[in-house]
Amino acid sequence: MATTEEEKTLQDELSLPILLADRVIKSAQEAESTKLEFSELAKQVESLSSMLRSTVRLASSTQPLYERPIRRIVADVSKNLDRALTLVRKRKKHSGVLRQVFAITNTANFSKVSNLLGSSIGDMKWLLSIFDSDGTNLSLPPIASNDPILAWVWSYTSTLQMGQLKERADAANELAQLARDNDRNKKMIVEEGGVLPLLKLLKEAALPEAQIAAANALFNIATDQERVRFIVDSLGVPIIVQVLGDSPMRVQVHVANLISRMGELDPIAQEEFVRENVTRRLVSLLSMDTVLDDPKKIQEGRTSIPALVKINKELAVKKPGLFSSHSSFSSHSDGSSRGGGHYKKEKEVESPEMKNKIKLSCSEALWKLSRGSLSNSRKVTETKGLLCLAKIIEVEKGELQLNCLMTVMEIAAVAESNADLRRAAFKTNSPPAKAVLDQLLKVTQESNHSLQIPAIKAIGSLARTFPAKETRIISPLVSQLQNGNVDVATEAAIALGKFVCPDNFNCVEHSKAIVEFLGIPLLMGLLRANERNSDRSQMHGLVLLCYLALHVGNSKALEQAQALNALEGAARSVVAQHPELRELFTKAIHHLTLYQAGPHPHRQPLAI
Known part of the structure; x- marks a missing residue:
């Protein structure tokens, strides 16, 4: 008030x-x-x-x-x-x-x-x-x-509000520089009324350089949740989304960066952007010049990479880009084409470098907006977003590929805790889900650790969507238990743990598949190698071993690997640090004891 x-x-x-x-x-x-x-x-x-x-x-x-x-x-x-x-x-x-x-x-x-x-x-x-x-x-x-900064902020903000367009752009650049210096300057710009004229310049400026200056200043100001929330409360989100749809590509790059930062720092901003339908615009820009596979053809045929390549060649003749004139992205229902017609020709002749920049910025914005957001994750899956992400993961390399993988990982993480999204977006007979899964499996078996980790995490998050017969998912994960990178091997153990945890309806069948793919020796090797490594790696490896003991405790592989001795030896130290695991370890040890060969009926119960 x-x-x-x-x-x-x-x-x-x-x-x-x-x-x-x-x-x-x-x-x-x-x-x-x-x-x-x-x-x-x-x-x-x-x-x-x-x-x-x-x-x-x-x-x-x-x-x-x-x-x-x-x-x-x-x-x-x-x-x-x-x-x-x-x-x-x-x-x-x-x-x-x-x-x-x-x-x-x-x-x-x-x-x-x-x-x-x-x-x-x-x-x-x-x-x-x-x-x-x-x-x-x-x-x-x-x-x-x-306090000379106060005078400068006043002077720049006054020019920003009342000056000519070129002067306003220069003042916005100066405020951007001040905001870059330290948090005190950022706070002062907000308190002295600099945000509203920056938003006005972003919205109304006919000069792209002025819009870029305003976007950069807002980007430098929006470095904590409080200031992001101030921009949201100043009704900045509708302006930012409108500019993303209506501006030249060089402006859109900076606006997408601003969306990414605001979405990352404030869940309210995240939801406001989704409410303004920013997801469709981001997917539209990300999909630029990308030929997507026809879902009907994918459903009729195999989803292997050679089959997809063949389909792409056929589609390239009929559909040179992602969206036809009848595409939902071209309509006015989401506002993405309002006022932007005069930039269409300019976008068609943009350099490959500029197009790559906008794709990078949009992919990062989708990643940050999807983190923990059911509404944005659902928006991506309701559009052609999953097909787009799968195609880029397939054909691109470097940061763009990583950003798209991270987006898939975040969407999968949301789906893990939301059955409706999981069933709607990742059902096994869904062409987009198949395309995404093919790429996740492919990346999992590559040697790039930074890509393997999000791919494995995504597969683990979707563990409850796979039927018992889908054993092709298990094998790549099992093979990563012997990965020389401890983080990759640990993520594989965590993902496999989600396949065999009691909450998974198919936990017994998945456990049998792990044994079949020689997962027990690899897991024991991981535990031995990680005795000198992180507590996190050791703990997740042992949890996986406990689940396997509960579901396939009579397996010869567990006895040969001396799994019981491993659990007994590590139980006290792990439970001391993670008391919530006491019951799991007790049950697993008891279960293995029942199936151990030799005279163990009078083994004393382990006091954990």
Whole structure:
């Protein structure tokens, strides 16, 4: 809720110091002695009065005025004028000997008030100068002598709000630089009203460079949740989404980066972007020049890579791009083509480097928006998003491929905890799901650790979608248990644990498949190798071993691998750090004991 002071109009704010100035001048003119001192003070106040009235005229003009420095400086002027009025009235009130005593003892006060009025004159001169049409004023007013950044923020923001387009772009660049320096500057720009004019410049500027400057400034400001939320509360999300759809590609790159950062830092911003249908626009830009496979043909035929290549060749003749003129992405239902027609031709001739930049930015934005967001994950899967992500993972390399993998990983993580999304988007007979899974399996077996980890995580998140007969999923994961990179091997153990945990309906069949693919020796090798490594790796490997003991405890492979000894040897230390695993370890050890060959009926139960 706004305070009473904030609710006052600017004219109301200015009326008080003007009234005070008139009273000071009148009181000074009525003084009977030491007229020189009063005359000098009256001149100072007359100067202030004149500048205050000039400010009133500016405030009454049709052009919106940047009020923040006016209110701050005028409040300070009012305090100094009030001090001057108090001093003059005290001087007038005394007579005779008392007046002489007062004059001697208050000379210092008189000098102090005069200095304060001089500072107010300097502040008012500076204030009027920043509203001139000459551009930004980088001089320092007395009020900001101890904090020059404040004066710069005021000056740049004033130009940003009231200057010509080129000057506004330059001011936005300066604010971007200030925001890049430190968090204090970011906070000051927000507090001094810099966000709204930046959003206005982003929305209305006819100059792409001005839009880029505004987007960069907002990007540098939006580095924590509080400031991101301020941009959201300033109704910035609809503006940002509109600009993403309507602007030249070089602007869209910076806007997509802003969306990515805001979505990463604030779940409210994340949901607001999804509500404004940003997902379709991001997928549309990401899919540019990408020939997607026809889902009907994928469903009719095999989803192997050679089959997909053949289908692509056939489709390339009929459909040169992702979206035809009848595509849902081309319609006005999501607003993605409103006002953007004049950039269509420009986008067609953009350089490959620029197209790659926009794809990188959009893929990262999809990744950050999908993290933990059911609504965005559902939006991606309801569009051709999964097909698009699968195709890019297949044909691209480097950062773009990684971003798309991370997006799939985040969507799969959301689907893991939401059965409706899991059934709708990742059912095994779904062509998009098949295309994604093919790529995840392919990447899992590559040697790039940074790609393998998100691919394995995604497969693990989808463990409950695979039927018992889908054993081709198990083999690649089992093989990664012997990966030389401990993080990859650990993620494989975690993923396999999701296949064989009791919550998975097919846990017994999946456990048998792991044994069939010689997973027990590989898992024991991982545990031995990781005795000197991270607690995380050891713990997840042992959890997987516990699940296998529960479901296939009679397996000869477990006995040959001496799984019981391994669990007993590690149980106390693991349970000490993870007490929630006590029951699991107890059950697994008991279960293995029942199937151990040899005279163990009187084995003492392990006190964990």
